[in-house]
Amino acid sequence: MLSVDKHKLFFTISEEISGFEKWKPIPSISGGGLGVRYFLHQFHFHWHHKDYLGSEHTLDSLHFPIEVHLVHLRENFTYSDALSTTNGLAVVAVFFAFSGEGDSTDTHPFSYIRNSTNTSGANIMIRPADLIPTRRNVWFRYNGSLTTPNCEEVVVWTILAEPNLVNFKRLSDFRAHLAMDNHLEFNGRRTQPLNNRKIYMRVAQPITYRGHGDSVVNRSSYCLFLSLVYFAFRQIRSWRYV
Template sequence: QNSTAHWDYETHGPSCWGDFAQECQKGHLQSPINIVSKDSKPLKGSLSLKMNEDMHATADVVDNGHAIQVNVKDGGKLVLDGREYTLVQFHFHGHSEHTIDGKQFALEGHLVHKSADGHLAVVGVMFNEGENNPVLDNVLGGIGRNIRIDPQDLLPHDKKHYYHYVGSLTTPPCTEGVQWYILKAPMSASKAQIEDMRAHYDHNFRPVQPTTSIKLEVK
């Protein structure tokens, strides 16, 4: 999500990230977190996921050195509290970063949206091992190339139920103020797809962070 100095998930891993970006160590709204469902309060607002359903976006699939990332052009919009965000990229973590009631999922996808004034909103999608996922085939087979993709295909049918909190980027510089929306309904990926994703990046997940200052909401 950013190229701050030299960081990784091993020698210069999460416990050292504060050396590159102070917020990673000193921030109070750091992501990811373990979502404790019973601690969440009902959300008053509403997340509107408008993802250009009829439009197949053009996208470049890149290995950014930390994750398999898909840079999207014309990928859809997200409206939150009257502010419009545009999908700019999505990427995958070889194990989920967020956990729900202590459960870690097989993979986690992050759809990163940005508003015109620089605010970030990330939609998190969990993947369980199960049926083959055509979108992942498209992504894994397209590394280093330009592909056509419908970002809507990355999302479960049920987009109305999710957890929300204000957190941070999960990689340096760990910038806070990110609006997180973790969809409750998981997607599926086959065992082979999960192994293929992990062959690129197996350990690219940050440990869960303290939730003392986090206000968790649920819809």
Template sequence: MHSSLTFTLSLILSVHVYGVAGAAWGYNYKNGPQTWTGACQTGLRQTPIDIRTMDTDYSLMDRVNFIGYDQLNEVTAVNNGHTVSAAGFTEWKNKPYISGGALEGKYYLQQFHLHWGQKDHVGSEHKIGGLSYPAELHLVHLKEGLTLAEALTRGDGLAVVGVFLNIGESGEPLAALTKNLEELTYSGNMTQIDKFRPRSVLPTVTDAFYRYEGSLTTPGCNEAVQWILLAEPISVTRDQMEQLRKIRNTEGEEHEFNFRPTFPLNGRRVRFRPAQYDRLRFCSSSYFPSLFITVFSIILSKILN
């Protein structure tokens, strides 16, 4: 894990999946999202989106299984000029992966990174009913059996789990990363995190989530992503947010923001799995009446609306 080869492979992965390493794009008026080309301008299933009730359908999907997320191991964190990201999971003996959640097959964790803004009312890439969280974390997964090049050409090549960050009293979820943030102030800085547990950046309850087909949120905006947005946020302290806001971009300046604006659904529908839906209990005699009432209430509300 400490070899230069390992870090090189991690950096190459970040370059291919999220266009880093001195690329000419960014988030200011000269190189921001309005200047990105290709699918970023012409695509019809772009990300992020604003998730609204009228575009959302309740769905009895399986839970998302986070396999190998409880182990402690080494990762390399880097400031790539666009965000702070961490990689190295593919070098672990037991590689973390996800399944379930209406995904077909296994998706192996490649890296995670963050999006934020300088004000509390902006920062997340996705919005819920027009409102933003202060920040959003993305866990990027590659479908089993595919290379990155292959994955970027397929609608289901990647699966990204989005986690919203909300300012609160506990800073435990991001503690392993934020205690090293001073070492990542400038573009190109990197540091080793010796003991990182992927489960730490997930909310306690992961049963409820939004599901839709979308794209990468950075150039080339490949429409290759199955998105899973967890409904419950994790907590970050105000001090941790202030640390994050001091991270500098490729121009040596603090990011005013590093999130992309939302895009129309263009006919897509968002599926939502509420926490109370549990397919393993679907046929339970004690559970069926409450499920019937829930479903009936949903149907009735749609009719009345």
């Protein structure tokens, strides 16, 4: 389901969502120091009309044109429960950068959005897995807050270092589709001070592929099996999309 408001474009899993309710069980993430399983609740985008802005997070002070947040609820929690519980939410953040290449296909997630209506409540077919870059074995982790009001301090953040790619024309079409009266507002929160937060980095490790074991990503964990951060005791063994 596509919903539009002045803050963000977002997609929410519920019993009424076309396609997502057929995913049994609901897509989830686990491992990587999370401690418990988290289930996908919704994902949304943050943007700016300027190419050098848009993302809420930065890497070495660098902004990206687009940042997508995949928001997950802690197992057995409602959204209300999560908003009042430390680590009630786990959000995976993915940057989008320019690819510099053309792409004539309509399988890119931005194409599905561009080809949809911008009316709230419209159905749209899009795979969360398509939002995740091919290389996803380096990421950052910190405990923080939501970036929309009331900015509750209940989020375990995981930020993928490798951006996904989008070419210039596709991004321009995406922006034009979202613009109101030919004007596209920045819909994010300005990057905030760290305030003594610790940011951990998971460094790249060689990946071996195997077809079984608790480190295999299956259909229920649509995109990520998060390895432990670099100081922990085990490494990621495999990735798989279904």
